[in-house]
Amino acid sequence: xxxxxNHKPPTPWNKGKIVGQKTPFKLKEIWAIRIRLxxxxxTRELAMFDLGLDSKLRACDLVKLRVRxxxxxxxxxxxxxxxxxxxxxxxxxxITQATREAVGEWIKEASLNSDDYLFPSRIHxxxxxxxxxxxxxxxxxxxxxxxxxxxxxxxxxxxxKASLIYRRTKNIRAxxxxxxxxxLESTVRYLGIEVEDALxxxxxxxx
Numbered sequence: 001x002x003x004x005x006n007h008k009p010p011t012p013w014n015k016g017k018i019v020g021q022k023t024p025f026k027l028k029e030i031w032a033i034r035i036r037l038x039x040x041x042x043t044r045e046l047a048m049f050d051l052g053l054d055s056k057l058r059a060c061d062l063v064k065l066r067v068r069x070x071x072x073x074x075x076x077x078x079x080x081x082x083x084x085x086x087x088x089x090x091x092x093x094x095i096t097q098a099t100r101e102a103v104g105e106w107i108k109e110a111s112l113n114s115d116d117y118l119f120p121s122r123i124h125x126x127x128x129x130x131x132x133x134x135x136x137x138x139x140x141x142x143x144x145x146x147x148x149x150x151x152x153x154x155x156x157x158x159x160x161k162a163s164l165i166y167r168r169t170k171n172i173r174a175x176x177x178x179x180x181x182x183x184l185e186s187t188v189r190y191l192g193i194e195v196e197d198a199l200x201x202x203x204x205x206x207x
Contacts, residue, residue: 021155021159021190021192022151022152022153022154022155022156022159023151023152023156024156024159024160024162024163024164025053025152025156025157025160027164029145029147030053030160032145033049033141033144033145034046034049034050036141036144036145037049037141043102043105043106043109044106044109044110044119045137045141046102046105046106047099047102047103047105047106047118047119048062048119048134048137049141049157050096050098050099050102050103051065051070051095051099051102051103051118052154052157052158053099053157053160053161054093054094054095054096054099054161055080055082055093055095056093056158056159056161056162056178056179057082057084057091057093057158058084058085058086058154058155058158059131059134059135059154059155059157059158060085060086060131061082061084061085061086062119062134062157063117063119063128063129063130063131063133063134064085064117064128065082065117065118065119066114066115066116066117066118067107067112067113067114067115067116067117067118068114068115069082069118070095070103070118071107071114076095076100076103076104076107077095078094078095078096078097078100079092079093079094079095080092080093080095081093084180087180087182089180089182090180091178091179091180092177093178103118106118117129119134121133131154134154135153135154138152138153138154138156138157139152139153142156158179159190159191161178162175162178162179162191163191165178166191172184172187172188175187175191
């Protein structure tokens with residue numbers, strides 16, 4: 001019987017990659033991406049970008065959104081609620097005016113109906129955009145504005161608005177609700193709040 005001891009172990013999935021929390025986008029980076037999408041008339045991607053930021057949904061939940069999840073009749077609602085796949089808990093999110101306009105343009109351009117997935121896949125085997133496809137799209141946005149994609153990902157989209165809100169309000173309970181976390185500790189870890197706050201205090205302290 002042939003020994004398997006000399007066989008090389010499989011290459012770890014994270015070899016050569018930065019593992020850990022993905023960096024949220026800064027305001028100037030948000031606008032850099034948004035302006036490129038607008039100037040390029042990339043309607044689908046602009047709707048995806050704006051809704052991804054507003055909803056703060058995980059990739060698995062964002063790609064499965066249907067038109068009816070965010071619309072009342074032919075109007076896009078300023079607020080929506082979806083059931084999270086990971087936790088089985090509902091989460092609410094706001095849809096800003098700019099996002100409603102971007103998504104509305106996409107729905108019109110793609111001739112989507114109420115029961116249709118908001119972001120249909122361009123691969124015939126899948127009815128909606130896959131999480132890997134979404135991740136590749138996010139990577140392309142990151143590269144376009146000169147950032148290292150190793151430090152960013154779909155969780156950057158989820159963390160961005162939550163991080164901005166926390167910086168302005170310091171209201172961690174509100175962020176917990178917006179992200180749909182069951183425990184406050186999860187929100188603290190997710191945003192890296194203790195580390196961020198400690199660094200800010202250190203930067204403001206002169207000796």
